[in-house]
Amino acid sequence: MSALHLPRFIGSWRRQLIGTFSNNAVEIPQWELELAEGDDAGHFGPDSAVWAVHGSMTPIIAGVRALLLQALHPGAMAGVHDFSDYKEDPLGRLAGTIRWIFTVTYGDTAAAKAGSDWVLRLHERVHGTYVDADGAVQPYSANDPEIARWVHLAFTDAFLSSHQRYGGPIPGGADAYVAEWAVAGELMGIPDPPRSEAELRKQMAGYDTQLRNSAYVQEALKFLQRPPLPRNQLPGYKVLFAGAVASLEPKHRELLGLRAPHLGPVPLPVRFPVKLVLGVIRFGLGTQGPSERSARERLARLDRLAGGR
Structure with missing residues (x-):
């Protein structure tokens, strides 16, 4: 490729990369711009x-890890299988998840509550039956506190563990992240979410006997191993998927039927290639996303108003 064509190629690649995370929106979504509004700091x-973790690139790996973990709960996986259109519209589903995460992370308290209430309303129609780990038929509902708790635990664990492995320092450490993100659990109607890393591990261990592999899990796993991404993004995604698998607890990898990357009996190091891919994505997306910029605009406005009193 000649130097003359390089800027055009990079521009096209960046637009395609941004499109993956924004459901191919041609402009910054309105909801991100509206995060600059609001009457409090959030x-x-x-x-x-939370800003340190969610504002980094590690949530890209964490999202894959969270989906792998969440799928192991047969009630949660039944809801995904029966009601989700993740295979027909994966970018739309990704964009919806990003919207909720960033609204709670960067919005004011009213926006965080409204965004969570919107998700809860969507979940009202998600109910049915599933076969549990003992082979018994059980009812499920996406808003059931125990299923919702597992989703919150898997999310918190995935984002924390991925950042600990592939990201930078966390202000206040792991306990601070778990305690802060407990707010998201409360907004989703989960009683007493964990507020320390030890409590997170304890609550997760309480689900060990409920987790299982299934045909639904393998169907989702096959999709996650090769999602319908642009061809130039697939090599990087394979590295990130390997990083997500390597970060899983051995018991969860075994349940999923996965192995950490290896060459024969020798484990392959993934930390450096994962960080390299994340660095390339950071170059493509920019150092600060629209949601964070909007939040900083809101904070600056509130500071000016407070100073003028």
Whole structure:
């Protein structure tokens, strides 16, 4: 490729990369711009553990890891299988998840509650039956506190563990992140979400006997191993998927039927290639996303108003 064509190629690649995370929106979505509005600082701030984790690139790996974990609960997986259109519209589903995460992370308290209430309303129609780990038929509902708790635990664990492995420091450490993100659990109607890393591990261990592999899990796993991404993004995604698998607890990898990357009996190091891919994505997406910029605009406006009193 000649130097003359390189800027055009990079521009096209960046637009395609941004499109993957924005459901191919040609402009910044309105909801991200509206995060600059609001009357308070929100649940978190620039010095918080949540901003440090969610504003990095590690959530890309964490999202894959969270889906792998969440799928192991047969009630949660039944809801995904019966009601989700993740295979027909994966970018739309990804964009919806990103919207909720960033609204709670960067919005004011009213926006965080409204965004969570919107998800809860969507979940009202998600109910049915599933076969549990003992072979018994059980009812499920996406808003059932125990299923919702597993989703929250899997999310918190995935984002924390991925950042610990592939990201930078967390202000206040792991306990601070778990305690801060407990707000998201409460907004989703989960009683007593964990507020320390030890409590997170304890609550997750309480689900060990309920987790299982199934045909539904293998169907989702096959999709996650090769999603319908642009061809130039697939090599990087394979590295990130390997990083997500390597970060799983051995018991969860075994349940999924996965192995950490290896060459024969020798484990392959994935930390460096994962960080390299994340660095390339950071170059493509920019150092600060629209949601964070909007939140900083809101905070600056509130500071000016407070100073003028």
